[in-house]
Amino acid sequence: MTTPLFEAKNLQKYFPVKGGILNRTQAQVKAVDDVSFAINPGETLSIVGESGCGKSTTGRAILRLDDPTDGEILFEGQNLMELSKSDLRQKRKEMQIIFQDPYASLNPRQKVKQILDEAMAIQGVVPKAKRPERIRELMEVVGLRPEQAERYPFQFSGGQRQRIGIARALSVDPKLIVCDEAVSALDVSTQAQVLNLLKKLQKDLDLTYLFISHDLGVVRHISDRVIVMYLGKIVEIADKKDLFDSPRHPYTRALLSAIPIPDPSKTRERIVLQGDVPSPMNPPSGCRFHTRCPFATDICKTEEPELRSTTFMNETHKAACHHIEKIAETEKTSIV
Amino acid sequence: MASNEQTPVLEVKGLQTSFFTPDGEVKAVDGVDFSVNSNETLGIVGESGSGKSITSLSVMRLIQHPGKIVGGTIELSGEDLLKKSKQQFAKYRGNRLSMIFQEPMTSLNPVFTVGSQIAEAVRIHKKLDKKAAWQEAVNMLKLVGIPAPEDRAKRYPHELSGGMRQRVMIAIALSCDPELLIADEPTTALDVTIQAQILELIKELQEKSGMAVLMITHDLGVIAETADKVVVMYAGEVVEQADVKTLFKRPLHPYTQGLMNAIPRHDIDLDELEMIPGTVPTPQNMPSGCRFAERCPYARELCVEKHPELATPSNNVDEGITTGQTRCWIYTDEWDGPNPTKGVATNQ
Numbered sequence: 001m002t003t004p005l006f007e008a009k010n011l012q013k014y015f016p017v018k019g020g021i022l023n024r025t026q027a028q029v030k031a032v033d034d035v036s037f038a039i040n041p042g043e044t045l046s047i048v049g050e051s052g053c054g055k056s057t058t059g060r061a062i063l064r065l066d067d068p069t070d071g072e073i074l075f076e077g078q079n080l081m082e083l084s085k086s087d088l089r090q091k092r093k094e095m096q097i098i099f100q101d102p103y104a105s106l107n108p109r110q111k112v113k114q115i116l117d118e119a120m121a122i123q124g125v126v127p128k129a130k131r132p133e134r135i136r137e138l139m140e141v142v143g144l145r146p147e148q149a150e151r152y153p154f155q156f157s158g159g160q161r162q163r164i165g166i167a168r169a170l171s172v173d174p175k176l177i178v179c180d181e182a183v184s185a186l187d188v189s190t191q192a193q194v195l196n197l198l199k200k201l202q203k204d205l206d207l208t209y210l211f212i213s214h215d216l217g218v219v220r221h222i223s224d225r226v227i228v229m230y231l232g233k234i235v236e237i238a239d240k241k242d243l244f245d246s247p248r249h250p251y252t253r254a255l256l257s258a259i260p261i262p263d264p265s266k267t268r269e270r271i272v273l274q275g276d277v278p279s280p281m282n283p284p285s286g287c288r289f290h291t292r293c294p295f296a297t298d299i300c301k302t303e304e305p306e307l308r309s310t311t312f313m314n315e316t317h318k319a320a321c322h323h324i325e326k327i328a329e330t331e332k333t334s335i336v
Numbered sequence: 337m338a339s340n341e342q343t344p345v346l347e348v349k350g351l352q353t354s355f356f357t358p359d360g361e362v363k364a365v366d367g368v369d370f371s372v373n374s375n376e377t378l379g380i381v382g383e384s385g386s387g388k389s390i391t392s393l394s395v396m397r398l399i400q401h402p403g404k405i406v407g408g409t410i411e412l413s414g415e416d417l418l419k420k421s422k423q424q425f426a427k428y429r430g431n432r433l434s435m436i437f438q439e440p441m442t443s444l445n446p447v448f449t450v451g452s453q454i455a456e457a458v459r460i461h462k463k464l465d466k467k468a469a470w471q472e473a474v475n476m477l478k479l480v481g482i483p484a485p486e487d488r489a490k491r492y493p494h495e496l497s498g499g500m501r502q503r504v505m506i507a508i509a510l511s512c513d514p515e516l517l518i519a520d521e522p523t524t525a526l527d528v529t530i531q532a533q534i535l536e537l538i539k540e541l542q543e544k545s546g547m548a549v550l551m552i553t554h555d556l557g558v559i560a561e562t563a564d565k566v567v568v569m570y571a572g573e574v575v576e577q578a579d580v581k582t583l584f585k586r587p588l589h590p591y592t593q594g595l596m597n598a599i600p601r602h603d604i605d606l607d608e609l610e611m612i613p614g615t616v617p618t619p620q621n622m623p624s625g626c627r628f629a630e631r632c633p634y635a636r637e638l639c640v641e642k643h644p645e646l647a648t649p650s651n652n653v654d655e656g657i658t659t660g661q662t663r664c665w666i667y668t669d670e671w672d673g674p675n676p677t678k679g680v681a682t683n684q
Contacts, residue, residue: 159615191600262601
């Protein structure tokens with residue numbers, strides 16, 4: 001068993017909802033509610049889910065960009081929650097993040113070389129004299145021409161800007177990179193370029209990724225393991241193959257069946273979920289998915305299901321559902 | 337499928353829309369032809385900057401200064417829409433042809449209830465009184481599958497979820513029973529489970545009313561599931577058109593092929609995604625030859641020098657294979673090299 005590079009234990013992130021004359025906290029949005037997982041060195045762990053499921057909040061919470069409400073976050077065994085601000089800043093060079101919209105996360109008034117230089121200066125990873133050389137190197141690593149470092153962000157296309165975002169993250173030699181919807185704003189042809197780049201960099205530089213995305217196609221392509229979240233909870237976690245070939249949670253199954261396949265000759269049964277995702281301010285009791293679940297029974301309304309595995313599942317494959325066995329039974333009769 | 341004699345609901349010929357900027361004319365749409373019959377869905381697919389949205393806005397005559405339709409015809413059931421005056425066209429828009437957009441929140445008025453916004457459309461075009469119009473609004477909300485429509489009609493847009501808002505937009509668009517519905521990225525801002533609901537709804541309503549649908553999207557998955565015919569656009573031009581099964585079985589244009597191989601799929605494993613190198617040419621320096629040539633793996637001198645026409649292949653396609661039309665030199669008799677796309681076909 002490898003020691004995980006990173007571990008989150010019972011992570012919680014609640015956002016207070018304030019109101020009234022005294023501006024007191026009237027309710028809590030439980031964006032991330034008791035989430036635990038580990039990331040092994042060199043792997044890509046993905047978190048998928050729809051808007052509001054807490055996937056991005058998880059990504060921000062583990063870097064303490066938003067301080068978690070409760071729980072532990074361990075990086076190489078060290079609890080980040082106990083670090084002071086300055087120690088945390090030191091630690092951040094090990095953990096970087098790439099955002100969805102590279103334009104919003106790059107300073108429009110800085111040239112690319114200044115953007116990269118600043119990142120290295122703050123972390124003090126490369127002595128000033130050597131930085132120009134390192135900038136040239138970084139530009140080449142992400143597939144841009146070194147002389148383009150003299151340009152401003154607006155002079156680049158979307159895909160190129162995302163490459164700059166990646167170069168910035170790489171400039172401090174991180175071990176873990178959180179990619180928060182890093183390719184979602186890109187066209188498919190550019191998306192493929194950036195995905196291939198991320199894969200190559202992982203191999204060359206021994207990087208570990210936490211890849212946050214709503215796009216299951218992208219996730220299948222890049223991940224080793226996948227977490228599916230729904231309303232602040234993990235509903236299923238598995239190796240990529242298990243998750244896509246034999247999803248166990250009814251939500252995962254519905255999610256997979258809802259994605260249009262770019263092949264009109266393939267027909268399959270679609271599970272269309274009724275209704276919308278309930279508000280995370282007032283999540284349903286018991287299993288949070290029970291209001292939309294075609295298999296829900298009384299126990300789902302009252303008892304919260306635990307993440308568990310059963311005899312016919314791999315050890316690493318866990319789903320939070322009371323009816324895994326029953327659903328597997330129905331599947332035997334009608335294979336999707 | 338429709339017979340040849342049937343007048344298409346929408347027929348666009350040689351459409352050219354340009355933007356006149358201080359840096360010169362930008363030809364966003366440059367000679368686009370297509371047609372849609374009733375009960376049929378035509379998908380227009382392309383990436384950012386392909387001109388697909390400008391095409392749909394041109395059909396609705398919603399192009400604003402400094403943009404202008406500079407050429408071509410747009411016929412709705414045989415009537416040339418570009419010859420109508422502004423006042424005349426106002427009677428068509430929202431009535432005989434309507435449109436839904438990607439972001440329903442920006443298309444709905446935040447200070448009116450959704451019921452009153454549907455009722456407004458009905459009052460203007462169907463000449464109903466206030467009470468009857470309200471009733472019609474409630475009926476429409478029911479039709480698009482909104483639970484408790486009487487209550488929801490009194491709600492403001494911000495009180496509804498994204499999926500619900502898109503249903504309201506569809507209700508407004510369909511309130512006057514249009515012959516043509518233009519859906520411009522209708523599900524791009526929605527989650528997949530909600531997307532599935534909305535696409536199903538559009539299909540269901542089309543079956544009921546027999547309207548023609550123009551589905552504009554960047555998502556080949558959505559195209560595969562909704563369209564009967566497909567137009568692939570690149571840099572302001574149609575580069576390929578075919579019925580949906582043919583297109584996915586035998587994509588002709590290297591761009592279409594590249595696009596299909598670049599999509600990460602959730603249903604199958606791919607080792608590496610095929611990349612289309614480079615980026616779309618900017619309108620300021622549009623190549624005079626094939627617009628895809630500089631990104632194309634098969635490009636020859638011919639491609640760089642001469643601009644190809646959209647045509648049925650006469651070369652390099654196996655006999656007996658049905659194909660659509662494409663704008664590529666490979667499939668013409670002028671091609672002077674070996675067949676580079678041999679064996680290149682997805683989804684076989």
